[in-house]
Amino acid sequence: MNYFNLFKLSQKFNIDKKKLIKNFYKLQKKYHPDMQKKKKISAVNQLLISIKINKGFNTLKNRFTRAKYLLKINNEKNLLPKNNNCYQKKILTKQFKLHEKIQEIKKKSNSYIHINKFIKKLKIKLILYYSQFNKKIKEKKINYANQIFYCISFIYKIIKKAQNFKNKLIQDKEIRS
Structure with missing residues (x-):
């Protein structure tokens, strides 16, 4: 799951934090187990989705973790420069x-x-x-x-x-x- 896609953000370093927060609340309202009146999804799946939403939000709201995540999704596994x-x-x-x-x-x-x-x-x-x-x-x-x-x-x-x-x-x- 790509966190940028999850929150409908462009995959770049500088993000619209207001949009991140707005979409976070929308997703939590939709998937958080405590917010569900009709059981469309099992409680376990709701909880797992909610956890992913929280993890994605915490990753993208912080510059350091967002930078690290951008490198990760760009398939760069080593954080040290190679052969330099x-x-x-x-x-x-x-x-x-x-x-x-x-x-x-x-x-x-x-x-x-x-x-x-x-x-x-x-x-x-x-x-x-x-x-x-x-x-x-x-x-x-x-x-x-x-x-x-x-x-x-x-x-x-x-x-x-x-x-x-x-x-x-x-x-x-x-x-x-």
Whole structure:
């Protein structure tokens, strides 16, 4: 089942979220077991359809999972670029530097301010990567989209790590207060 077809959306990265939500509610109203007065479909099948509708909705509403799904339906099984060692080394070097940056921020006395700035910069970088990803998907250059998604995946992990550190700083401050 193609989630884009299920929700009557074009198979592209940038989607109409209002249409997604509208069609989600229409489908749930039609297939959700609690909404069925006349039993046209068995309760088990209703539940299975409802679960697929929820899974599709959750996949398409999030940029990251939507990008991953687009790659999947374009038959790209590997999320790492194939036979491109130079590209992978370049990305790994960038990743290492970002990890080092978090370690440097941890040592600073005003680390809360620095970690906030760092997270904001990463989120801007993420927006740029999504823009590049969208362009490559439109151009049907799936291998390049794959490479960009690899970068997106890593930036997500770094943001999560930085936000965990930020949350720890907040908790430590609350404990001291």
